[in-house]
Amino acid sequence: GAVVSQHPSWVICKSGTSVKIECRSLDFQATTMFWYRQFPKQSLMLMATSNEGSKATYEQGVEKDKFLINHASLTLSTLTVTSAHPEDSSFYICSAGQGSSYNSPLHFGNGTRLTVT
């Protein structure tokens, strides 16, 4: 089945530093990838839609200058949390679909647990 790889799985960083998270589709090309954030005991919240070769589309309330998304190829999207603060500590998950065909599900990366101290 389709595999999406996310790296790193967990990261601890100091307040004020930037953290880059990679999301790769390993066996298919993904023109669109999605980035989510999930706080403890809450549901997944879509942050942005990453489009290959163009600017990402951010959901309302998500700061595009803080969460930089780059989708430079059909198999790689990156999310950079800039100047991270403790309130950015969360579980970040990416996902990708294999295409726009009917009933094409999302495949998720294994997630990145970010802790900002």
Place this chain on the structure above:
Amino acid sequence: RKEVEQDPGPFNVPEGATVAFNCTYSNSASQSFFWYRQDCRKEPKLLMSVYSSGNEDGRFTAQLNRASQYISLLIRDSKLSDSATYLCVVENFNKFYFGSGTKLNVKP
């Protein structure tokens, strides 16, 4: 109104019980429907797609009711390992909307 709504639960059931979850969606033009399972501190994993005719995979049965705009998931003969959060996902023009998830606890 939210795009996708689910009862958050928790549903606490004994082993062997049958349990059903519903999920309603607001956009009648929605095209694809899925159930995902998420274990604590892990990423969601696809459980099954939901087809108009209904579909079954072992102990799991999914149904779609377009007229009433809801999908359902039935789990028969619950196992302890079924304890998880079940997410309803609705796709509309390549945009995916998630329910908040229904938590299931299967007790011995």
